[in-house]
Amino acid sequence: MGLLMTKQGIPIAHQVFPGNRHDTKTFGMVIEDLKQRFSVRKVILVGDRGMASEANLEQIRTLDMEYVVGVKLRKSQQTQELLSIRGIIY
Numbered sequence: 468m469g470l471l472m473t474k475q476g477i478p479i480a481h482q483v484f485p486g487n488r489h490d491t492k493t494f495g496m497v498i499e500d501l502k503q504r505f506s507v508r509k510v511i512l513v514g515d516r517g518m519a520s521e522a523n524l525e526q527i528r529t530l531d532m533e534y535v536v537g538v539k540l541r542k543s544q545q546t547q548e549l550l551s552i553r554g555i556i557y
Contacts, residue, residue: 469497471505480504494523498530511535 471480482500484493501507512518512527512534519536527534538546550556 469493471501474509494518495526498526509533 468484469482470478472478482493482497501510510530510532512532514523514534514536516537516539519538524534524536
């Protein structure tokens with residue numbers, strides 16, 4: 468499911484996708500629909516680990532959008548480096 472909210476957190480649109488469709492497949496469609504239906508100045512995308520593919524993140528960066536996504540801690544070298552700077556071993 469994709470949900471579009473105002474900066475006050477008020478939902479204004481949503482899209483529901485079949486459960487067997489992977490998030491990486493829906494991402495491009497959601498972005499295109501968002502751009503066509505709404506005049507949006509700033510977008511912050513929030514997604515789970517399924518949205519955190521390198522292709523999706525590159526598309527977000529290309530569109531100059533901000534994002535918050537989950538990452539697989541055990542597989543993220545960058546995350547491990549950031550944690551170790553703070554003295555956390557994971």
